[in-house]
Amino acid sequence: MFSIVNPFDATFLSEYQYITDNQAFYDCNLCKKSFVIWxxxxxxxxxxxxxxxIFILYKDKQNLAKQCTLEMGKPIRQSVAEVEKCILLCEYYLNNALNFLSPRTIxxxxxxxxxxxxxxxxxxxVMPWNYPYWQVFRFAIPAIIAGNTxxxxxxxxxxxCAILLEEIFIKAGFPEGIYKNLLISGEQVTNIIDLPYIKGVSLTGSEKAGVAVATKAASTIKKSVLELGGSNAFILLEDANIEKAVATAVTARMQNTGQSCIAAKRFLVHQSIYDTFLEKFKIAIKALKTGNPMDxxxxxxPLARVDLAEEIEKQVVKSVEMGAKIVVGGKRDKAFYTPTIMxxxxxDMPVFKEEVFGPVAPVMPFDTFEEAVALSNSSEFGLGVSIFTEDIESIxxxxxxxxxxxxxxxxxxKSDPALPFGGVKKSGYGRELAENGIKEFVNVKTVYIK
Structure with a gap:
């Protein structure tokens, strides 16, 4: 048995029991049988x-958002926006799937x-908690439209949230076995990958989980897509529009309380505008309201769990011991961690070389464009980078x-249904979304007639 508590006030929400391997195998077999028809x-x-x-998502939007906020602490406005983004994705593939999947004459x-x-x-x-609906939809919808289960x-x-997801697929009229939620532990995942009729696996999560799943999938010669961590640089060149950059920086770092793989996590600012940016950034961060996510x-x-807030605290404290300075924030209260600028x-500090999965913004000056590129590329991750400049053609x-x-x-x-999404280096491989995403789990079959 395991319990779920509200990270905001630590109140009990629910209790669950993982299903057995045999039950999981039964559910997977059901999906295998459904695939033959689907x-x-x-x-x-x-x-x-x-x-x-799409209709069900509109109808159940508030209920879905509330469950998300209760279980992982996402501010309610952002939870609603997450469900709306799932609708946007469905609409995108509704309009484009026929073109993407039609045979191509060569x-x-x-x-x-x-x-x-x-x-x-x-x-x-295998999906994470930080965007409990969006992460699932961007994997599952294109796979199902392509004819997979x-x-x-x-x-x-x-x-x-996982249970609600399965319920909305049922409400929408999907036949049984097209989408099935498995309430299993992480340790049970390898047993599922071993099943001969599991033909591929998509994981969004940590590097450790990615290595385990990719290794297992490779050992059984099965396709895998990995969307792992990120430590995106947010670069302000000398001619950047500072006002626009500050407003964007706040959202880029603090949205979802900083719990996003594509969040800006390292702020690199040209020396000539460093002081101005830092002062305006500090004012904007201080203006953020921390509190009950249902408001x-x-x-x-709050962070999604207390241990996640504790991990961020360790990274910040270690960096301070190494010489970093806290300009704003830097305090933890249970699952809350105050928005922080360093x-x-x-x-070599943890807040620069590691992924900090929370509301912490390390700000670092640079002198030349070449230095900014080197700093940006020095990360083991390679998910994305933001660059602010008025000279578009040059960049x-x-x-x-x-x-x-x-x-x-x-x-x-950001992730957009119309754009391929994914990374390089330790951020993973493969792509979700757009045409690339719907073709990750298909057999690209060549037909030649003499």
């Missing part, structure tokens, strides 16, 4: 149920050549210098 449905038939799902020396995109089978998703192991501390005007809620940063010629999955100019790094 794959034969036309794309139009699948998309009609996606239309129903000119060869044969009389006819074309490529088709066929589903693989049952796909396992899905089994999902969600993070244990959002088990209630509409709350900007910063200076006197060196590259476009230098995008190749950044070892990242995404480069955002004068904007925060």
């Amino acid at each position: 794959r034969t449905n036309t794309l139009d038939e699948r998309l009609k149920i996606i239309e129903n799902l 000119t060869t020396d044969g009389t006819e050549s074309f490529v088709t995109y066929e589903p693989l089978g049952v796909i396992l998703g 899905v089994v999902l192991k969600h993070a244990s501390n959002v088990a209630g 509409e005007d709350t900007d910063i809620g 200076t006197n940063i060196t590259t 476009k010629q230098k995008i190749h210098l950044f070892e990242e999955g995404a480069v955002f100019i004068n904007a925060l790094v």
